[in-house]
Amino acid sequence: MTHTTEPDRGAYARDGRKTKGEHHMEIRGHKKGLHRRKFLGGMAGAGLTAVSAAGAAFSLLTDGTRSKAAAATDRILTVPELLEGTTADGTTTFTLAAQTGTAEVLSGVTSSTAGYNRSFLGPTLKWTKGETVLLNITNSLTEDTSVHFHGAHVPPRMDGGPQNAFSTGTVWSPTFTVKDGAKTLWYHPHALGTTAKQATHGLAGMIIVKDDSTTSAALPGDYGVDDIPLIFQCLAVDSAGDIKYDQKGYLSSGLSFPLLVNGENVDDTTLGFSATRTRNRFRALNASPSDIITLRRSDGGTLTQIATEQGYLTEATEVTSIRLVAGARAEFVMDVTADVTLEAVVTTGWIRGGSGTYEFLTVRAGGTDTPENLPSTLNTIERYDTSGFTARTITLSNAGATMKINGSAGLTMAGMAMIRTTLGAKEIWTITNASQLEHSFHLHDVPYQLISINGEAPTGVDLGWRDTYEVVGGGTIVIAMEFTDFADDTYMYMLHCHLLQHEDQGMMASLMVTES
Template sequence: MTHTSEPASGENRDAKGNHRKSMAEKREHGKDIAVRGKGMHRRKFLGGMAGAGIAAVVGAGTTFSLLSGAAKNKASAADSTLVIPDLLEGTTTDSTTTFTLEAKTGTAEVLSGVTSDTMGYNQSFLGPTMKWTNGDTVLLNITNSLGADTTVHFHGAHVPAKMDGGPQVAFSDGTTWSPTFTVKDPATTLWYHPHALGTTAKQAVHGLAGMIIVEDSTDATAALPSDYGVDDVPLIFQCLAVDSAGDIKYDLTGYLSSGLSYPLLLNGTNVDSTTLGFTATKTRTRFRALNASPSDIITIQRSDGGTLTQISTDQGYLTEATDVTTIRLVAGARAEFTMDLSADATLQAVVTTGWVRGGSGTYDVLAITASGTDTPDDLPSTLNTIDRYDTSDFTARTITLGQSGTTMLINGSAGTSMSSMAMISTTVGAKEVWTIKNSTQLEHSFHLHDVPYQLISINGETPTGVELGWYDTYEVVGGGSIEIAMEFTDFSDDTYMYMLHCHLLQHEDEGMMAALMVTDS
């Protein structure tokens, strides 16, 4: 059986949220890489051992042969309890709430019984959840204790370019970076992670990631579950590559090592052979899902094929709660959904390989015990008002995602340094429609800093259902394209730039990143 290493496959959804075939799936008919058998593990790839050969195309003219071992059965019942990330308490003085973070090194068990060198914020692996409120002023004192330069990017946040955490504001070991800004985002789920040049993948896969919850005063927010860790539950998914000694891999050389495993982690716990448990004490429970993987795609579904009620995309509430059977998250993306639990249920994660090498398959990740006795009110009929853009007068641009061997490009330039990046210049108040064209046959995840965007078309098809929400990260399949529209508001700068890039972190580090300068109109 032969698969490309970065499959040109993707799925869209119809108005009911169900998947429809994309152009890449039609082109690659018969090459579905997701193993969807209930209770099966992802495959463990063992270079140099007997098994089925797999061709992995990692760049133009470069092919590697990989070998796979057999999939194993996994536990069918909850073996341990879901770990809820700590909620970071801020200190409010003179109308400013201050949060303190330290990026530090540590150790953790990524593979059961094996110690890995890791990184985390305020702890050994991952970081605490921050809660921000729309309209509040926040100050973050972030100390670097990593022994190397880092940044902290507030992924999805609409903040000044100087405070965005891009590579221009990298800070050295032993120093503290203190960005401050007013929260302008609506109620949504964001996250934070490193964003220095060439080291993003290394630092993020070792554990530098955490969730941000933004709250506001809308009626929808008041009506939805919001008791953190009780009926408002974070789900941080990570698909990693680890050798038998516990060394976490992050680049092409590492991923082509022999003897690798590809564990799936949920809130920092390996769920390869463990289904985590969660007791829902309220009938209606809200889940915030984040795909913090460096490259793989996560699809969330119920093991019984039932529906999830999606309420939010990357950048805030949908217009109305929408029943879907699956929620597909490319690397860096988020979604929120609720479940009304009158009976026990199990959430599954379907993993689809997005980069050079790894396994795909289906995991029973969370066994939910329904113990609530309350009767929740009906969900609001309207969650949000989203005025769809009329792009007839918008400024049009084409952004081309390309490659030269293993070097990744945007508009023909490799963004491995600030000076080598392609530059896009615009002004505050500008309204633009971009065609993001994937000229490679590789999977990409397009992320835009600064402002949210609307999907105008997906591989030539009109978006429907949840695709009509606001995004900052979206899938661009091999040979495909998306059209997105946005308006640049509030912030201008003639020195500091935002980034636009592929959120497959290895592609970002390999050059698929460009700069966005927003100046005063």
């Protein structure tokens, strides 16, 4: 296999698209040659500006000559355990504990990590639209934490934002009725100032929401068999295994930026998955603190994307690549009649990070079934007529290493800018990036539609519902949303950059939805 390298195309380029109407999976031996060129310090140019503005001094450490031979043996894809809830009196209860542990992030090196119910990452939760869920979550860390249900439409007092932080040794027990349709969500910490630290060390897990739609019935849905989660993390780690999460740590010398898939380092190995069915569904989550992950096939073929963060697209869409900024998700299917290898291209999103191309998964054909054609229509998405919507401008900016929304640094609840709206309000927001830094804009509570992207009308998969989207340096996106179901005079939702370091450095504001 030939070695490939992806030059840093800039954290701000977008990939083109074209449209049209703990399980272990056995894998046959797959020996690999040269796998991936290793960059010691990939960096977007705008990141240099941020560093110099913050007063830090260092040289760009990029080594385009180093490479690694593949590991002597291959590994099979590990699928996170599906956590079974217990149902009684109409409520399904899930039990989680945020805890510390150790894991190998670099091969042969022990790192201090954290996870839910385990040492690193967490189990997958499965919710059903219309059911009532209760989560009993114990904080077994040595500091406060919270658990945010990223992308879920839940009451603000159950959202897991900074106001929901709870101390070590205590249990937080949010409960709500699942109002979301079929989609891929995830859960992670969201306490003030510690989100990057805790999530980067492994506190993250996937949530699958299912419903009884005809689309869901027509798609693969057997977890771990033909419905496969892919959790990507590009982390900063030193040679001793210490995971870095803040600016000081990222500017340390001798760092590696390994890519993990479901907690497995794929720097030197292509994981394997032996398909037992022809059509397979993959749920991709970029749980990296800051880096951008672009997925594609190594043979140049297309992927059939079926969903964005907030549910099904109107139709199955053929794409050459899927670009995921920090916090974003996508679902795609492949009819595997011959072995297919998937690649992840990592692009630096922050001051320094990963860079390069990984062949991370080979899907071995093994199904003997012949799937029916995908439904011609997956979903009905009525595009907003925004002529009567309330308009706002949200400005993302920085002063050195301090990140701001609408001129305020959200380092405390009192210091955040606050957006106030009312139940039933329909709004159109212009998100303006006044910096030259990469940002990933995430809105809690409700999904949004993209109205324009840097002055251009959205097309293809960008017409789907979103909750997390890229705002390039100097760029602008326009989004529209409707605030439904939930209002509160005390608890707030958040809007923020999902580059976790930017969030901790102040790029977060509060959203108060009250009764009209």
